[in-house]
Amino acid sequence: MHPTSREKILDVAEARFAQRGYAGVGLREVADAAGLGKSSLFHHFPSKASLYGAVLDRVIERIEVRMHGALEASGGPRAQLSAAVVGLVDTLAEDPPAARLLLRTVFEDDDLSPTETPELVAADQRLDRLIARIARVITAGIEAGVFRPISVPDAIQTLIGAVVYPFASGEFGEKLAGEIFSAEAIARRKREILTLIEHGWMRPHSQGEKS
Amino acid sequence: MHPTSREKILDVAEARFAQRGYAGVGLREVADAAGLGKSSLFHHFPSKASLYGAVLDRVIERIEVRMHGALEASGGPRAQLSAAVVGLVDTLAEDPPAARLLLRTVFEDDDLSPTETPELVAADQRLDRLIARIARVITAGIEAGVFRPISVPDAIQTLIGAVVYPFASGEFGEKLAGEIFSAEAIARRKREILTLIEHGWMRPHSQGEKS
DNA sequence: TTGCCGCCCGACCGATCGGTCGACTACAGT
DNA sequence: ACTGTAGTCGACCGATCGGTCGGGCGGCAA
16 A cells, blocks of 8 residues: 555665666665655665665565466476466566566676675575576476477576566667567567477477376 | 777777676776776767767677678578578677677667767667668568568567577576587577577478578 | 877866765654 | 654765866877
């Protein structure tokens, strides 16, 4: 309802960090947008890096929650991976700044990685667990003969690039393909990825396979 | 041999902008790395935005040169698109900061787009022409029945995400898949994209098609 | 020799950066 | 009524930001 100040700060910080990047956003700007004085930010977060970490952790947590069910659901690796991709797309679509924030974070390995901010290492670990789970599903699919013997890390990189980037592409993407977050665009993205997985990674379908 | 000061500035600025982003890089840092005083930068570029634009334009120009031949070569759309992708991967591999710089630029639409820096609009136009050419090849492939009737803008977005992102993923990508710019990694990326295109976008191969 | 010009420099400008400090308010427990 | 505490604030800190200015230095033409 009335979001707490902390949540309000996280919301505006997420949008700003996604739009202008870590170095490009001033705490003054965040505070103003949250309706607070700059000093008040430091009562909720000890530093700028910590605020960024908290924002990032919250985003990754949302994705984790959404993909958890899909990855552990019954059904073969094929169904699990498809459901996970759909869940990821849905999460990114519901939280428009998320995709850009994630990719920007990957690019900031210099400014952010060496930092020992606890929120950042928490977010890192969360992401590692999530990726490990996806890798496990793909590996299982290969061993079961459902997937071609592809390189798992490269497949994950392709997945990230093909799923996350379009939702982070902003004005450029809109000039190319129209409204990014429209229902049709989201559906097109799911179809694009799913057919790519289907034809590119799966073996030609033989009857009686568990999907 | 002895690069001119202007080229030296462009080189170090490209690396720095890719690593830390537009807002994250100070001109002092660029000048020092180029072995110059900060004031000297302004004798070669009138502003920071102009320097960024010149860096970006040079990167896009390299890609344009490399892909031009592939896109206009004889052979069907299938061969043209494959050659173009290979050319893009090679260019990104030879100029490691390029991928990250390109994606970062896409994300900076706020700080950079409204700017009327001539170098930036030149880079923009260059990129537009390149994308239009790729779109034309894919469209031709669909009309010729070689490709499935896919959404061309979405296919291009997928291509950008799957080709460019992995080379921009830095430490994260290396933790996942090892050295990004090793010869093997580059070969794996080509294979990954090519098979994805082959199975995901092309119609099942019938004899006698011009490839 | 003179004068010009491309290149480089240190000093300086106002603005903004992340972060600190001390004080003030409102409410909780006792 | 007293005290502690969570939350907010404006003023202030040193550092750095992009950018300007005036002058120095070396080669080249007249």
